Amino acid sequence: MLKAFKTHINNNLSFLNKSKLLITVSGGIDSVVLTYLCHSLQLDVSLAHCNFHLREEESDADETFVMQLADNLQLEAFVEHFNTNVYAKTQKLSTQMAARELRYAWFQELAAQLGFDYILTAHHADDNLETFLINLTRGTGLEGLTGIPEINKNIVRPLLPFSRTEIEAYAQENKITWRDDSSNASTKYLRNKLRHDVIPTLKTINPQLLENFSKTQQYLSASKTIIHDALKQVYKRVVTEKEGMLMFDILALKKLSNPKAYLYELLNDYGFTAWDDITNLLDAQSGKSVSSQTHVLLKDRDFLILSENLNSESTPILVNHLEPVKITSGVLSFQKVNDFVDNDLNNIYVDKDLLKFPLTVRTWKKGDYFCPFGMKGSKKISKYFKDEKLSLFAKEQVRLLCSEEQIVWVIGYRMDSRFKITNSTTNILKITLTK
Template sequence: MEKSFKNILKSRFPFLCGKNLLLAVSGGLDSVVLAYLCKAAKLEFSIAHCNFNLRGEESDGDEDFVIDLADELEVEVFVQNFDTEAFAEEAKISIQMAARELRYNWFRELSETLKFEYILTAHHANDNLETFLINLVRGTGLEGLSGILIENDRIIRPMLDFSRREIETYARDNSIKWREDSSNASTKYLRNKIRHDVVPVLEELNPQLLQSFSQTQAHLKESEALIEDYISLIYPKVVKTAKFGYTLDVNFLKKVPNTKAILYQLLKSFGFTEWSDIHNLLDAQPGKIIYSEDYRLIKDRDTLILTEINHSEDKIYTIAEEEDLVMLPLGRIAFRKVEEIDKNRDNTRIFVAREKLRFPLKIRKWKKGDYFYPFGMKGRKKISDFFKDQKMSIPEKENTWLLCSGEDIVWVINHRADDRFAITSEKQEILKISCCLQSFS
């Protein structure tokens, strides 16, 4: 096994040689063998051990064992104690998820602080099969069936080709001791139930189960790569970057085959789950919205608009009378007294009668019931109707700001001024207000 391990390092991970590595060691069979293999391969590494304090004296015994192991291998060891149950309760997640989150967060913190370049874990072929079956039971896409990644960012899993049986044989042949986790015998956890009750039955049906699974997984990964290549080809034809997020071309999506699968591939990283509803969004009325936790997909006329949800409340900015240049998150607002109105006007500037304004002015988002008197028109108009006339999308409406004097709207910024503040006499002082919008806020 040492020879096979060294060959894997040479062929797949030659970059690990000479690097500062961090090994995740629980004290169990797999991680202890990994530590011995890394020592035999003359890698430079330190050990990191998590005490989750879930099994009382047994957890403390694991910690002592790992410290002794590090001493035997003459490597540095880092130990962290966690109140895993309290963290799980506070985060409202399972104990297993809490332990995983605590573990990897700490590993990354150690790596950043002490400059470890890669983190090595002892996942093996049986873990890979169990993960596949767990995802299959729960329901997943193709990527969930492709198994554990042998390399994921800075996390390396060099034992993924070895079976649990091979690892145990190596340990016994080399008189390596390890700690048994008593919780591994319990079938109350899904992974343990699959390990003890499901996998043995499958191995009875096919003694070469791991080899067959490895071949199947290789085919799945090839299919996944093919899909990714296809999505890369059509992506620029479907998706466009917009100032509020992304737009997806509805007409193009309707023409291509397997539209639902394409939508899944394009949007899976944004946390959506209702894929039938998203597919139906193509034929929905404009304004229909599908939400994930942090994003939303909006049906506009001929596009789907993907935008991040703003969880913070809209702000109101105030502008004092003496200010002539104000820098705000939405952009730059400038106030300047002028002698005459520019003939070549555009939507980025307005000219108002200075004495008609009541300071401090306010800049805010629109709200239901807002109205103004559009410059060049008679009578008042609801802001919502103005947006409709301008054929604005939902994100465009949400990211339009109003300049207000008291409760009166002076300017739908960069769209239309209010007629009530227009210059009506040569004796009135002319104030030029201009806005350079830098980004949506």
């Protein structure tokens, strides 16, 4: 296996030969074998081990084993301790997902602080098959069927072409010891059920399962490349980028051969799952929307508009001491000045003595009105939005700067004339929106 591993590195991952590498080591056979292989090739490696404190004395024994491994091979090792159960509870995650988040965040932190070029994990061909089957059983698109990527930014998986059988044979031939994680024997997790019950049966039916699976993934990856090329062309015809939002032309979408399929590919990275509801937006009334945890897709006349989910930012913000304030559209800053120029979309000048602190930054509500600077009389905010032809999303993003119940500024649009500079003004305040 060492010869095959060296060939794979030189032919496909040659950049590792001249890089500073961090190997993630649990103490299990896969990561230990990866460590020995890299050490045999004299790669520049260090080890990183996470103690999740999930298996009491067993977790501590894993840590001791990894430190001894590093000592035997004269490698630098790093260890971090996590209170995984507490993190899982506070973040409302499964234990497995909590451990994943914790370890990858720490690995990236180590890489950034200590200058590691790449992080190596010991995922292999059987892991790849398990991931494929997990995604298949849960329902997935092409992305989920192409398996674990060998290179994902600075994370590299050099054992991906090799099977668990090959890894075990190498460990036995070279008298390598490792730690067995007792939780791997439990079938309460889906991955373990597939590993112990399903995949052995599939291998009995077809001994060439891994080889055939590898070929299938190559075909799927090739198909994904073709799809991405097609999507680039569709994106140019269908999507317009505007003020941090993506606007999808509904008429252009409907002309595509399979709008639902294209919507899935175009929106798959934004956390959506209700694909039938998204497709139904094409014929829905304006104002209908579908949300994910991070984004909202809204029907607005002839467009579907994708924007970040801003519901959590609707709480009013108080401005007490003229310190900069972060809002949805940028940062508000306040400066006392001696002179003024014309107002524009991002800068207004007001009579400070007319303001009553604390000021408030809030969303608009039904019945709000203001006196637009440069105009006579008042106008409802809703009518102003209509005249400005703001989309539903743009309306939701607008924030108002208020002095008590009076609107000082429709931020980024128009100030209120009740606070304008006059001949009697003695204290001028400049308010700036920096996007």
